[in-house]
Amino acid sequence: MLTPTKPTSQDATDDAILVVDNIVVRFETPEGPIVAVDDVSLKVKPGEFLSVIGPSGCGKSTLFNVVGGLLGHYNGKVSVAGETIAGPHQSIGMVFQEESTFPWRTVTDNVAFPLELTGMAKAQRIERARHFIALVGLDGFENRYPGELSGGMRQRVSLARTLASEPKILLMDEPFAALDEQTRLLLGDKVLQIQQQLKQTTLLITHNITEAVQMSDRIVVMTYRPGKVKRIVEIDLPRPRTSEIVGSEAFGRYVAQIWADLREEASRGMRDEEKHTLSHPKGGAS
Amino acid sequence: MTDAAAPRPAMRRTIPPQVVGLSSLVAFFLSMELLIQTGVINRFIVPPPSDIIGSFGRVIVEENVFGRFLLTLSECLIAGVLLTVVGVGGGVLMHRFKLLQQACETWVAAMASAPIVLMYPLFLVIFGRSMWTMIMMGFVAALPPVILKTLEGLSSTRKVLVNVGRSFNLTPSQQFWKILFPAALPTIFVGIRLGLIFALINIVGVEFLINFGGLGQLINELAERYDLPGTYAAICFVILVSILFFMTLEKIERWLRPFD
Structure with a gap:
């Protein structure tokens, strides 16, 4: 059943192929510095499907850019198969949202x-x-x-x-965000099928709970800004999976639990956005 | 009320737009003919369209229109090659070196709207009364749109495509040739097409002004002889050539970009 683990870097086995260690990313904005990602650590095992889920503004895409090597200025370390990487790496293949x-x-x-x-x-x-x-x-x-x-x-x-x-790690940033729900579910099936066939280690960044539960072995739930690891949920659903699993009771329980975690964060994000819009009436929310 | 609010059935298009366009042109010529024949417009200022059409054969045979056309076309093509090399190269350099872009973009844009054709006496002094005066005038006058469109195409390449290149660890040279340049190519084509049309206009204009070369000189000669139907026939010929030139460029562009 649900087995949430502590949000530390010690929670995965030592044979991790991808290690994200104490990542901190700060951005300078006209309103002052913003901590987008705050001390995030993850370990991904070979062949594992790990999803990072969080509300808008939790630093998911920033984390995607850090792991993919597209962002240079951050504190912490990213390593693939024991080798610390700085910049894009041939072991990591990226699929973008756009x-x-x-x-x-x-x-x-x-x-x-x-x-x-x-x-x-x-x-x-x-x-x-x-x-x-x-x-x-x-x-x-x-x-x-x-x-x-x-x-x-x-x-x-x-x-x-x-x-x-042929990357060792497939890194995807909300690849189906622009698609309708049915297409998204069917493409989720396709990704699952490929991932299981190739035993492809995958790190998926998403804001879609159904998508995350449908595909993942573990789900990292992030807090709203600054983005921290709030909880890591092990998804104990049988494999091979298809989109038919969305109708099962266990699936519903995982969705409910993750939503309970996310709801508070998403509400905080919404309030923050409203406050920002009120104080910047012309510019709107960022 | 209900009937009025109900959506109207789509009207069936029965007349093709080409027919409407051609009919308007014919209607314009017919009304001009009528106004001139009835004396409303002085026929010694504007000759009747029937006279102009009648002088087409004479102008083509006696005035060596095809030879002149080939001369103007060759001047345009040489200017076009120079434009593509220097204009695209200039745009690429301005994109590569931001300082150069910040320093030059405004005045290149200003140059695009300046009447550069007025500089023809200077070019005449530098290049003499030769086809190079026309080529260089056409080249200089048409350079700004090629530079600006190249710059625009490169600058507006979608960031995600650049990031795809970065994720595959491309070298700066691979990033340019495999992503930036092909992504910018449609906009660069627009610049080259605009540039070639600017070049044609300026080349014919300078041929007219210095009474040397191809089609522009023909218009000048016929006007000096006060052969008004012949002059207008030659002008029609230049317009026809411009339209054909434009359509050919569009066809080439479509052939080179099958993915659009």
């Missing part, structure tokens, strides 16, 4: 992009790209341009492109 396919490349050329960077021969990289296109269920669309595809299909192209680089 639509990020290259509109000037066909689906095959998009997916083959990371292989092209390695200098792989054209015939070989097309073959590899087709394998990953099939994996995300886009066979038949190899020669289409992203402009001809739906939002969900484009996100699958982005996922296939990242998987083609």
Whole structure:
């Protein structure tokens, strides 16, 4: 059943492939310095699916940028398989929230992009790209341009492109946020299927409780600003999972518990946003 | 009340827009013809459209229009090559070096709206009465839109695409050639298309002013002979060439960008 653990860096086993250690991120704003992420520590085991969930403004995306190496100024340490990293690392493949396919490349050329960077021969990289296109269920669309595809299909192209680089860790920042609920659930199934097939270590940043419970082994619940680890919840649901699990009683209990944790934080965020809007009537909330 | 509030059925489009456009043009020429033939407009200032159409064959055969067209076109193409190399290169440099952008962007933008054609005496002194005066005038006058559009295209590349490049650990050169440049290409094309049209206008203008070269010189010669139908026929020919030029550029652009 529910087995929340203490929000410390000691809560995972020592064979962690990804270690996020005491990360603190501060931003300077016109209203003064803001601590976006405050002393966050995580450990992710090989093959594990870990989600980080929190309300808007809890520093989730900042944490995504820190782990992905896109943010330079922070205190703390990120290491992959024991090696401390500073900056983007080939072991970490990122899938972004915004639509990020290259509109000037066909689906095959998009997916083959990371292989092209390695200098792989054209015939070989097309073959590899087709394998990953099939994996995300886009066979038949190899020669289409992203402009001809739906939002969900484009996100699958982005996922296939990242998987083609064969990262040790798949890092995703709300990849389905712009999609409707049904598509999101079905794509969740696809991600789960791929993750289980490839035994892919995955770190998902999300604000969607259903998505997090549907896919994760553990869920890290973050507090509203400054973003801290509030609780880590182990999701003890059977695998392999599909979206059908959302109707189960156990699923509902996990959702309820995480919402109970999140509700207080989301309310705090909403109040803060209202206060900010009142004090900056023209600019609105940031 | 209910009937009035109910949505109206969509009207069926029966007349194609091209037909409407062409009909307006024909209506304009017919009314001009009527106004000139009835003496409302002086025929020694504006010749009737029927005279202009009648002189088309004469202008084409006697005045070597195709030879002049090829000359103007070659001047435009040389200016176009210079524009693409220097204009796109300038935009890339301004994007790469922020100081250069901050220092130059305003005056490049100001240059875009300046009547550069008035500098033709200076160019005449530097390059002499040769085709290079026209080429360089066309090139200089058309440079600002190419630089500015290149800069705009590179600067407006979506941040997430740059971040994708960063996540794959691209070198600065790979980041430019594999992400920034292809992402900016549609906007750069717009700049080149605008630049080539500016170049054509200025080249024909300077040919007219210095009475040398292709189609612009033809208009000048016919006007000096007071051959008004011939002059207007030559002007129509230049307009026709401009339209064809514009349409060809659009076609090339579409062919080069199949993903749009």
